[in-house]
Amino acid sequence: MRLHIPIGLGFLAGAFMIVQFFVPHPSFEESYKALMDWTMIIGAFALVLGLQSLFRTHIDKIRRRRQGYGYSFVALISFAVMFMVGIVHGAKPGSLFDWLFMNVQVPLEATIFSLLAFFIASAAYRTFRARTPEATILLLTAVVVMLGRVPIGEFIYAQVPEATEWIMSVPTVAAKRGIMFGVALGVIATSLRILLGIERSHLGGGR
Amino acid sequence: MWEKLLFFDRRIIFVFIAIAVWVPFLTQLELPPGQTNPRTQALYDAIENLPPRTPVMVAFDYGPSGMPEVHPMAKALTRHILSRNLRLLGVALALTGPPMCQDAFSSVSQDLDKQEGVDWVNLGYKPQPVAVITQIGEDIRRAFPEDAQERAIDELPVMAGIHNYDDIGLVIDLATGNTPGAWIVYAHGPYKVKVAAGVTGVMATDYYPFLQTGQMIGMLNGLKGAAEYEELINHRDLGTLGMGSQSVAHLLIILFVTLGNVGYFAFTRRR
Numbered sequence: 392m393r394l395h396i397p398i399g400l401g402f403l404a405g406a407f408m409i410v411q412f413f414v415p416h417p418s419f420e421e422s423y424k425a426l427m428d429w430t431m432i433i434g435a436f437a438l439v440l441g442l443q444s445l446f447r448t449h450i451d452k453i454r455r456r457r458q459g460y461g462y463s464f465v466a467l468i469s470f471a472v473m474f475m476v477g478i479v480h481g482a483k484p485g486s487l488f489d490w491l492f493m494n495v496q497v498p499l500e501a502t503i504f505s506l507l508a509f510f511i512a513s514a515a516y517r518t519f520r521a522r523t524p525e526a527t528i529l530l531l532t533a534v535v536v537m538l539g540r541v542p543i544g545e546f547i548y549a550q551v552p553e554a555t556e557w558i559m560s561v562p563t564v565a566a567k568r569g570i571m572f573g574v575a576l577g578v579i580a581t582s583l584r585i586l587l588g589i590e591r592s593h594l595g596g597g598r
Numbered sequence: 599m600w601e602k603l604l605f606f607d608r609r610i611i612f613v614f615i616a617i618a619v620w621v622p623f624l625t626q627l628e629l630p631p632g633q634t635n636p637r638t639q640a641l642y643d644a645i646e647n648l649p650p651r652t653p654v655m656v657a658f659d660y661g662p663s664g665m666p667e668v669h670p671m672a673k674a675l676t677r678h679i680l681s682r683n684l685r686l687l688g689v690a691l692a693l694t695g696p697p698m699c700q701d702a703f704s705s706v707s708q709d710l711d712k713q714e715g716v717d718w719v720n721l722g723y724k725p726q727p728v729a730v731i732t733q734i735g736e737d738i739r740r741a742f743p744e745d746a747q748e749r750a751i752d753e754l755p756v757m758a759g760i761h762n763y764d765d766i767g768l769v770i771d772l773a774t775g776n777t778p779g780a781w782i783v784y785a786h787g788p789y790k791v792k793v794a795a796g797v798t799g800v801m802a803t804d805y806y807p808f809l810q811t812g813q814m815i816g817m818l819n820g821l822k823g824a825a826e827y828e829e830l831i832n833h834r835d836l837g838t839l840g841m842g843s844q845s846v847a848h849l850l851i852i853l854f855v856t857l858g859n860v861g862y863f864a865f866t867r868r869r
Binding site: 509545560 | 616619629635665694696701704720724725729730740748799802803806810822825844845847849850854855857858859
Protein backbone atom coordinates (compact mmCIF):
# COMPACT_ATOMS: atom_id res chain seq x y z
CA MET A 392 0.00 0.00 0.00
CA ARG A 393 2.85 2.41 0.83
CA LEU A 394 4.01 2.02 -2.75
CA HIS A 395 0.76 1.64 -4.67
CA ILE A 396 -1.11 4.64 -3.24
CA PRO A 397 1.60 7.22 -4.17
CA ILE A 398 1.97 5.64 -7.63
CA GLY A 399 -1.83 5.74 -8.12
CA LEU A 400 -2.03 9.38 -6.99
CA GLY A 401 0.87 10.31 -9.26
CA PHE A 402 -0.82 8.58 -12.22
CA LEU A 403 -4.15 10.34 -11.61
CA ALA A 404 -2.55 13.80 -11.21
CA GLY A 405 -0.31 13.33 -14.25
CA ALA A 406 -3.09 11.92 -16.43
CA PHE A 407 -5.35 14.83 -15.45
CA MET A 408 -2.68 17.40 -16.40
CA ILE A 409 -2.24 15.76 -19.82
CA VAL A 410 -5.99 15.52 -20.49
CA GLN A 411 -6.82 19.08 -19.34
CA PHE A 412 -4.25 20.49 -21.78
CA PHE A 413 -6.40 19.21 -24.67
CA VAL A 414 -9.86 19.93 -23.19
CA PRO A 415 -10.82 23.64 -23.15
CA HIS A 416 -13.79 23.12 -20.79
CA PRO A 417 -14.27 25.61 -17.88
CA SER A 418 -14.37 22.82 -15.28
CA PHE A 419 -10.99 21.54 -16.42
CA GLU A 420 -9.57 25.07 -16.44
CA GLU A 421 -10.80 25.71 -12.88
CA SER A 422 -9.33 22.41 -11.70
CA TYR A 423 -6.05 23.33 -13.38
CA LYS A 424 -5.98 26.68 -11.53
CA ALA A 425 -6.70 24.90 -8.24
CA LEU A 426 -3.84 22.47 -8.89
CA MET A 427 -1.52 25.42 -9.57
CA ASP A 428 -2.51 26.91 -6.18
CA TRP A 429 -1.73 23.56 -4.55
CA THR A 430 1.64 23.51 -6.28
CA MET A 431 2.57 26.85 -4.67
CA ILE A 432 1.46 25.65 -1.23
CA ILE A 433 3.28 22.31 -1.53
CA GLY A 434 6.34 24.15 -2.87
CA ALA A 435 6.48 26.25 0.31
CA PHE A 436 6.83 23.02 2.30
CA ALA A 437 10.11 22.35 0.49
CA LEU A 438 11.49 25.10 2.74
CA VAL A 439 10.69 22.97 5.79
CA LEU A 440 12.61 20.03 4.29
CA GLY A 441 15.52 22.37 3.49
CA LEU A 442 15.61 23.60 7.09
CA GLN A 443 15.54 20.06 8.43
CA SER A 444 18.46 19.16 6.19
CA LEU A 445 20.39 22.29 7.23
CA PHE A 446 19.99 21.58 10.94
CA ARG A 447 20.72 17.86 10.67
CA THR A 448 23.92 18.41 8.66
CA HIS A 449 25.36 21.13 10.86
CA ILE A 450 24.32 19.69 14.22
CA ASP A 451 25.82 16.35 13.23
CA LYS A 452 29.05 18.09 12.20
CA ILE A 453 29.27 19.93 15.53
CA ARG A 454 28.45 16.82 17.56
CA ARG A 455 31.16 14.77 15.86
CA ARG A 456 33.67 17.67 15.93
CA ARG A 457 34.35 17.22 12.20
CA GLN A 458 36.91 19.43 10.48
CA GLY A 459 35.62 23.01 10.15
CA TYR A 460 32.78 22.47 12.65
CA GLY A 461 33.26 26.05 13.83
CA TYR A 462 31.71 27.22 10.55
CA SER A 463 28.62 25.18 11.38
CA PHE A 464 28.19 27.30 14.54
CA VAL A 465 28.41 30.42 12.36
CA ALA A 466 25.79 29.02 9.94
CA LEU A 467 23.35 28.12 12.72
CA ILE A 468 23.83 31.39 14.64
CA SER A 469 23.41 33.40 11.41
CA PHE A 470 20.22 31.51 10.66
CA ALA A 471 18.89 32.14 14.18
CA VAL A 472 19.70 35.87 13.99
CA MET A 473 18.05 36.35 10.58
CA PHE A 474 15.05 34.26 11.65
CA MET A 475 14.51 36.29 14.82
CA VAL A 476 15.03 39.62 13.05
CA GLY A 477 12.56 38.56 10.35
CA ILE A 478 9.95 37.46 12.91
CA VAL A 479 10.30 40.56 15.12
CA HIS A 480 10.81 43.32 12.52
CA GLY A 481 9.37 41.72 9.36
CA ALA A 482 11.15 41.46 6.02
CA LYS A 483 9.71 44.50 4.24
CA PRO A 484 12.00 46.75 2.17
CA GLY A 485 13.78 49.13 4.55
CA SER A 486 13.52 46.78 7.56
CA LEU A 487 16.46 45.54 9.66
CA PHE A 488 16.17 42.19 7.88
CA ASP A 489 16.52 43.97 4.54
CA TRP A 490 19.50 45.97 5.84
CA LEU A 491 21.25 42.80 7.02
CA PHE A 492 20.60 41.14 3.67
CA MET A 493 21.97 44.03 1.63
CA ASN A 494 24.98 44.67 3.88
CA VAL A 495 25.99 41.16 4.95
CA GLN A 496 24.56 38.59 2.55
CA VAL A 497 25.11 40.58 -0.65
CA PRO A 498 28.84 41.33 -0.15
CA LEU A 499 29.52 37.81 1.18
CA GLU A 500 27.82 36.05 -1.72
CA ALA A 501 29.33 38.42 -4.31
CA THR A 502 32.79 37.81 -2.83
CA ILE A 503 32.45 34.04 -2.98
CA PHE A 504 31.19 34.21 -6.57
CA SER A 505 33.98 36.58 -7.63
CA LEU A 506 36.55 33.90 -6.70
CA LEU A 507 35.36 32.13 -9.83
CA ALA A 508 37.35 34.58 -11.99
CA PHE A 509 40.60 33.41 -10.40
CA PHE A 510 39.81 29.72 -10.73
CA ILE A 511 38.58 30.07 -14.33
CA ALA A 512 41.83 31.85 -15.28
CA SER A 513 43.94 29.17 -13.60
CA ALA A 514 41.89 26.29 -15.04
CA ALA A 515 41.98 27.79 -18.56
CA TYR A 516 45.77 28.09 -18.39
CA ARG A 517 46.22 24.50 -17.22
CA THR A 518 43.69 22.67 -19.37
CA PHE A 519 43.09 24.64 -22.57
CA ARG A 520 45.66 22.89 -24.75
CA ALA A 521 45.50 22.42 -28.54
CA ARG A 522 46.25 18.68 -28.26
CA THR A 523 43.86 17.56 -31.04
CA PRO A 524 42.19 19.25 -34.04
CA GLU A 525 38.88 19.33 -32.10
CA ALA A 526 40.55 20.94 -29.09
CA THR A 527 42.20 23.49 -31.40
CA ILE A 528 38.84 24.47 -32.92
CA LEU A 529 37.38 24.79 -29.42
CA LEU A 530 40.34 26.91 -28.31
CA LEU A 531 40.15 29.29 -31.29
CA THR A 532 36.38 29.61 -30.93
CA ALA A 533 36.75 30.43 -27.25
CA VAL A 534 39.34 33.12 -28.02
CA VAL A 535 37.07 34.75 -30.64
CA VAL A 536 34.04 34.69 -28.29
CA MET A 537 36.09 36.05 -25.37
CA LEU A 538 37.31 38.91 -27.53
CA GLY A 539 33.86 39.49 -28.96
CA ARG A 540 32.36 39.86 -25.49
CA VAL A 541 34.57 42.87 -24.61
CA PRO A 542 35.04 46.23 -26.37
CA ILE A 543 38.76 45.69 -26.79
CA GLY A 544 38.04 42.86 -29.27
CA GLU A 545 36.51 45.37 -31.64
CA PHE A 546 39.55 47.64 -31.28
CA ILE A 547 41.84 44.73 -32.21
CA TYR A 548 39.78 43.74 -35.26
CA ALA A 549 36.48 45.37 -36.26
CA GLN A 550 34.83 42.11 -37.40
CA VAL A 551 35.29 40.27 -34.07
CA PRO A 552 31.77 41.09 -32.72
CA GLU A 553 30.19 39.85 -35.98
CA ALA A 554 32.25 36.65 -35.86
CA THR A 555 31.16 36.13 -32.24
CA GLU A 556 27.52 36.70 -33.14
CA TRP A 557 27.80 34.18 -35.99
CA ILE A 558 29.33 31.57 -33.65
CA MET A 559 26.53 32.16 -31.16
CA SER A 560 23.74 32.22 -33.74
CA VAL A 561 24.70 29.36 -36.07
CA PRO A 562 26.87 26.49 -34.75
CA THR A 563 25.96 27.10 -31.10
CA VAL A 564 22.22 27.22 -31.81
CA ALA A 565 22.47 24.10 -33.98
CA ALA A 566 24.11 22.20 -31.12
CA LYS A 567 21.77 23.74 -28.56
CA ARG A 568 18.67 22.72 -30.52
CA GLY A 569 19.94 19.15 -30.74
CA ILE A 570 20.50 19.09 -26.98
CA MET A 571 17.06 20.60 -26.33
CA PHE A 572 15.33 17.99 -28.48
CA GLY A 573 17.24 15.25 -26.68
CA VAL A 574 16.35 16.65 -23.26
CA ALA A 575 12.68 17.07 -24.22
CA LEU A 576 12.43 13.46 -25.43
CA GLY A 577 14.18 12.32 -22.26
CA VAL A 578 11.75 14.30 -20.09
CA ILE A 579 8.74 12.81 -21.92
CA ALA A 580 10.12 9.28 -21.57
CA THR A 581 10.93 9.73 -17.86
CA SER A 582 7.55 11.35 -17.17
CA LEU A 583 5.72 8.46 -18.80
CA ARG A 584 7.80 5.98 -16.81
CA ILE A 585 6.89 7.79 -13.58
CA LEU A 586 3.18 8.02 -14.46
CA LEU A 587 3.03 4.34 -15.34
CA GLY A 588 4.87 3.38 -12.17
CA ILE A 589 7.90 1.94 -14.00
CA GLU A 590 10.28 4.52 -12.58
CA ARG A 591 10.03 4.50 -8.77
CA SER A 592 13.32 5.94 -7.56
CA HIS A 593 11.58 9.24 -6.55
CA LEU A 594 9.67 7.21 -3.93
CA GLY A 595 12.91 6.50 -2.17
CA GLY A 596 13.53 2.86 -2.91
CA GLY A 597 15.23 2.00 -6.22
CA ARG A 598 13.01 0.51 -8.95
CA MET B 599 62.67 27.24 -19.58
CA TRP B 600 59.63 25.67 -21.27
CA GLU B 601 58.74 23.70 -18.16
CA LYS B 602 58.43 27.01 -16.31
CA LEU B 603 55.81 28.11 -18.83
CA LEU B 604 53.99 24.83 -18.36
CA PHE B 605 53.88 24.80 -14.59
CA PHE B 606 53.27 28.35 -13.40
CA ASP B 607 52.40 28.68 -9.74
CA ARG B 608 48.68 29.36 -9.76
CA ARG B 609 49.16 32.15 -7.21
CA ILE B 610 51.00 34.17 -9.88
CA ILE B 611 47.91 33.87 -12.11
CA PHE B 612 45.71 34.95 -9.19
CA VAL B 613 47.83 38.06 -8.59
CA PHE B 614 47.75 39.04 -12.27
CA ILE B 615 43.98 38.57 -12.45
CA ALA B 616 43.51 40.68 -9.30
CA ILE B 617 45.60 43.47 -10.85
CA ALA B 618 43.77 43.13 -14.20
CA VAL B 619 40.41 43.57 -12.46
CA TRP B 620 41.34 46.19 -9.88
CA VAL B 621 43.50 48.65 -11.83
CA PRO B 622 40.93 49.46 -14.56
CA PHE B 623 38.23 49.64 -11.87
CA LEU B 624 40.16 51.99 -9.59
CA THR B 625 41.39 54.17 -12.45
CA GLN B 626 37.80 54.27 -13.78
CA LEU B 627 38.96 53.08 -17.18
CA GLU B 628 35.85 53.57 -19.33
CA LEU B 629 35.73 51.60 -22.54
CA PRO B 630 32.59 52.24 -24.61
CA PRO B 631 31.04 48.89 -25.55
CA GLY B 632 31.35 49.50 -29.30
CA GLN B 633 28.83 47.98 -31.73
CA THR B 634 25.43 47.39 -30.17
CA ASN B 635 24.30 43.79 -30.38
CA PRO B 636 21.04 43.46 -32.39
CA ARG B 637 19.45 41.60 -29.43
CA THR B 638 20.13 44.58 -27.15
CA GLN B 639 18.84 47.01 -29.78
CA ALA B 640 15.64 44.93 -30.19
CA LEU B 641 14.84 45.18 -26.47
CA TYR B 642 15.55 48.92 -26.45
CA ASP B 643 13.28 49.43 -29.50
CA ALA B 644 10.49 47.37 -27.93
CA ILE B 645 10.46 49.65 -24.88
CA GLU B 646 10.74 52.77 -27.03
CA ASN B 647 7.66 51.73 -29.00
CA LEU B 648 5.37 51.21 -25.99
CA PRO B 649 2.72 53.92 -25.46
CA PRO B 650 3.04 56.01 -22.23
CA ARG B 651 1.80 54.38 -18.99
CA THR B 652 1.93 50.88 -20.51
CA PRO B 653 2.85 48.43 -17.73
CA VAL B 654 6.19 46.62 -18.09
CA MET B 655 6.82 43.66 -15.79
CA VAL B 656 10.42 43.00 -14.75
CA ALA B 657 11.13 39.70 -13.01
CA PHE B 658 14.10 39.74 -10.63
CA ASP B 659 15.23 36.14 -10.70
CA TYR B 660 18.77 36.57 -9.43
CA GLY B 661 20.57 37.15 -6.17
CA PRO B 662 23.78 38.70 -4.88
CA SER B 663 26.00 36.25 -6.80
CA GLY B 664 24.57 37.50 -10.10
CA MET B 665 24.58 41.17 -9.13
CA PRO B 666 27.84 42.22 -10.84
CA GLU B 667 26.52 41.14 -14.24
CA VAL B 668 22.77 41.47 -13.99
CA HIS B 669 22.18 44.40 -11.62
CA PRO B 670 23.64 46.99 -14.05
CA MET B 671 21.06 45.70 -16.58
CA ALA B 672 18.29 46.12 -13.99
CA LYS B 673 19.29 49.72 -13.31
CA ALA B 674 19.64 50.63 -17.00
CA LEU B 675 16.26 49.06 -17.87
CA THR B 676 14.59 50.72 -14.88
CA ARG B 677 15.98 54.10 -15.97
CA HIS B 678 14.76 53.61 -19.53
CA ILE B 679 11.29 52.37 -18.54
CA LEU B 680 10.66 55.10 -15.97
CA SER B 681 12.06 57.87 -18.15
CA ARG B 682 9.66 56.76 -20.92
CA ASN B 683 6.80 57.26 -18.43
CA LEU B 684 5.86 53.58 -18.48
CA ARG B 685 4.55 51.75 -15.41
CA LEU B 686 7.03 49.37 -13.83
CA LEU B 687 6.00 46.19 -11.99
CA GLY B 688 8.72 44.17 -10.23
CA VAL B 689 8.14 40.52 -9.34
CA ALA B 690 10.54 37.89 -8.05
CA LEU B 691 10.51 34.14 -8.66
CA ALA B 692 13.84 33.84 -6.81
CA LEU B 693 13.87 34.24 -3.03
CA THR B 694 16.71 36.76 -3.22
CA GLY B 695 14.98 38.85 -5.90
CA PRO B 696 12.90 41.40 -3.92
CA PRO B 697 15.89 43.29 -2.40
CA MET B 698 17.46 43.45 -5.89
CA CYS B 699 14.21 44.89 -7.24
CA GLN B 700 13.87 47.41 -4.41
CA ASP B 701 17.46 48.59 -4.81
CA ALA B 702 17.20 49.06 -8.59
CA PHE B 703 13.77 50.72 -8.56
CA SER B 704 14.28 53.00 -5.55
CA SER B 705 17.76 54.24 -6.52
CA VAL B 706 16.78 55.08 -10.11
CA SER B 707 13.35 56.51 -9.23
CA GLN B 708 14.99 59.01 -6.85
CA ASP B 709 17.03 60.36 -9.77
CA LEU B 710 13.97 60.61 -12.01
CA ASP B 711 11.56 61.84 -9.33
CA LYS B 712 9.22 58.87 -9.78
CA GLN B 713 6.96 57.59 -7.00
CA GLU B 714 6.58 54.13 -5.52
CA GLY B 715 2.99 52.94 -5.87
CA VAL B 716 2.29 55.45 -8.65
CA ASP B 717 5.02 54.78 -11.22
CA TRP B 718 6.49 51.53 -9.90
CA VAL B 719 5.82 48.73 -7.46
CA ASN B 720 7.82 45.87 -5.99
CA LEU B 721 5.37 42.95 -5.74
CA GLY B 722 7.79 40.69 -3.88
CA TYR B 723 8.51 36.96 -4.07
CA LYS B 724 6.29 33.94 -4.63
CA PRO B 725 7.52 30.32 -4.81
CA GLN B 726 6.98 27.91 -7.72
CA PRO B 727 7.75 29.86 -10.93
CA VAL B 728 5.41 27.88 -13.22
CA ALA B 729 2.44 28.31 -10.89
CA VAL B 730 3.10 32.03 -10.41
CA ILE B 731 3.53 32.71 -14.14
CA THR B 732 0.32 30.81 -14.90
CA GLN B 733 -1.62 32.61 -12.15
CA ILE B 734 -0.58 36.03 -13.51
CA GLY B 735 -2.13 34.92 -16.79
CA GLU B 736 -5.47 34.43 -15.03
CA ASP B 737 -5.32 37.39 -12.64
CA ILE B 738 -2.23 38.97 -11.13
CA ARG B 739 -4.10 39.32 -7.82
CA ARG B 740 -4.14 35.54 -7.41
CA ALA B 741 -0.36 35.49 -7.27
CA PHE B 742 0.28 38.92 -5.76
CA PRO B 743 -2.67 40.24 -3.73
CA GLU B 744 -0.23 42.55 -1.88
CA ASP B 745 3.05 44.26 -2.74
CA ALA B 746 6.33 43.76 -0.83
CA GLN B 747 5.23 46.47 1.64
CA GLU B 748 2.09 44.40 2.36
CA ARG B 749 -0.27 46.96 0.79
CA ALA B 750 -3.25 45.63 -1.17
CA ILE B 751 -2.38 46.14 -4.83
CA ASP B 752 -5.91 47.40 -5.56
CA GLU B 753 -5.03 50.49 -3.51
CA LEU B 754 -1.99 51.31 -5.68
CA PRO B 755 -2.52 53.70 -8.63
CA VAL B 756 0.26 51.94 -10.56
CA MET B 757 -1.87 48.76 -10.66
CA ALA B 758 -5.02 50.44 -11.97
CA GLY B 759 -6.51 48.44 -14.85
CA ILE B 760 -3.89 45.68 -14.71
CA HIS B 761 -5.41 42.21 -14.46
CA ASN B 762 -3.34 39.82 -16.54
CA TYR B 763 -0.88 39.62 -19.46
CA ASP B 764 -3.43 41.29 -21.76
CA ASP B 765 -2.71 44.52 -19.86
CA ILE B 766 1.08 44.16 -19.78
CA GLY B 767 3.16 45.41 -22.72
CA LEU B 768 6.33 43.48 -22.07
CA VAL B 769 7.80 40.99 -19.60
CA ILE B 770 11.57 41.13 -18.99
CA ASP B 771 13.19 38.36 -16.97
CA LEU B 772 16.53 39.24 -15.36
CA ALA B 773 17.91 35.88 -14.39
CA THR B 774 20.83 33.72 -13.41
CA GLY B 775 18.81 30.51 -13.61
CA ASN B 776 16.42 28.86 -16.05
CA THR B 777 13.37 31.06 -15.41
CA PRO B 778 13.43 32.77 -18.86
CA GLY B 779 12.46 29.37 -20.28
CA ALA B 780 9.46 29.24 -17.93
CA TRP B 781 8.34 32.74 -18.99
CA ILE B 782 8.61 31.70 -22.67
CA VAL B 783 6.66 28.46 -22.20
CA TYR B 784 4.01 29.54 -19.69
CA ALA B 785 3.57 33.29 -20.41
CA HIS B 786 4.44 33.82 -24.08
CA GLY B 787 3.11 30.41 -25.18
CA PRO B 788 -0.51 30.52 -23.96
CA TYR B 789 -0.95 34.29 -23.43
CA LYS B 790 1.22 35.70 -26.28
CA VAL B 791 2.76 38.39 -24.06
CA LYS B 792 6.10 39.69 -25.37
CA VAL B 793 9.04 38.28 -23.41
CA ALA B 794 12.65 39.47 -23.24
CA ALA B 795 15.51 38.60 -20.90
CA GLY B 796 18.74 39.82 -19.35
CA VAL B 797 21.07 36.96 -18.46
CA THR B 798 24.68 36.26 -17.52
CA GLY B 799 27.18 35.71 -20.34
CA VAL B 800 27.45 31.97 -19.75
CA MET B 801 23.67 31.53 -19.91
CA ALA B 802 23.10 33.47 -23.12
CA THR B 803 23.65 30.49 -25.43
CA ASP B 804 20.63 28.77 -23.85
CA TYR B 805 18.30 31.45 -25.21
CA TYR B 806 19.58 32.06 -28.74
CA PRO B 807 17.16 29.44 -30.18
CA PHE B 808 14.21 31.35 -28.69
CA LEU B 809 15.46 34.64 -30.14
CA GLN B 810 15.59 33.12 -33.61
CA THR B 811 12.06 31.75 -33.37
CA GLY B 812 10.74 35.09 -32.12
CA GLN B 813 9.57 33.62 -28.80
CA MET B 814 11.87 36.16 -27.14
CA ILE B 815 12.02 39.64 -28.64
CA GLY B 816 15.40 40.71 -27.22
CA MET B 817 18.12 39.87 -24.75
CA LEU B 818 20.86 41.57 -22.78
CA ASN B 819 23.89 39.29 -22.81
CA GLY B 820 26.18 39.60 -19.79
CA LEU B 821 27.92 42.75 -18.61
CA LYS B 822 28.52 43.87 -22.20
CA GLY B 823 24.75 43.78 -22.75
CA ALA B 824 24.36 46.11 -19.75
CA ALA B 825 27.07 48.44 -21.10
CA GLU B 826 25.43 48.50 -24.54
CA TYR B 827 22.11 49.37 -22.96
CA GLU B 828 23.70 52.16 -20.90
CA GLU B 829 25.13 53.55 -24.13
CA LEU B 830 21.70 53.43 -25.79
CA ILE B 831 20.01 55.34 -22.96
CA ASN B 832 22.98 57.70 -22.78
CA HIS B 833 23.72 57.02 -19.11
CA ARG B 834 27.04 55.29 -18.49
CA ASP B 835 27.12 53.44 -15.17
CA LEU B 836 28.45 50.20 -13.66
CA GLY B 837 28.13 48.21 -16.89
CA THR B 838 30.42 50.55 -18.80
CA LEU B 839 32.79 50.79 -15.84
CA GLY B 840 33.04 47.00 -15.75
CA MET B 841 34.03 46.82 -19.41
CA GLY B 842 37.57 48.00 -18.59
CA SER B 843 38.17 45.25 -16.02
CA GLN B 844 36.51 42.61 -18.19
CA SER B 845 38.54 43.60 -21.28
CA VAL B 846 41.88 43.42 -19.47
CA ALA B 847 40.95 40.17 -17.67
CA HIS B 848 39.88 38.49 -20.94
CA LEU B 849 43.10 39.57 -22.66
CA LEU B 850 45.11 38.26 -19.73
CA ILE B 851 43.36 34.87 -19.80
CA ILE B 852 44.01 34.63 -23.56
CA LEU B 853 47.67 35.48 -22.88
CA PHE B 854 47.94 32.76 -20.21
CA VAL B 855 46.29 30.18 -22.49
CA THR B 856 48.71 31.15 -25.28
CA LEU B 857 51.71 30.84 -22.95
CA GLY B 858 50.46 27.47 -21.74
CA ASN B 859 50.17 26.22 -25.33
CA VAL B 860 53.59 27.59 -26.37
CA GLY B 861 55.13 25.81 -23.39
CA TYR B 862 53.21 22.62 -24.14
CA PHE B 863 54.30 22.41 -27.80
CA ALA B 864 57.93 23.36 -27.12
CA PHE B 865 58.11 20.84 -24.28
CA THR B 866 56.52 17.95 -26.23
CA ARG B 867 58.69 18.68 -29.33
CA ARG B 868 61.87 18.55 -27.25
CA ARG B 869 60.82 15.23 -25.75
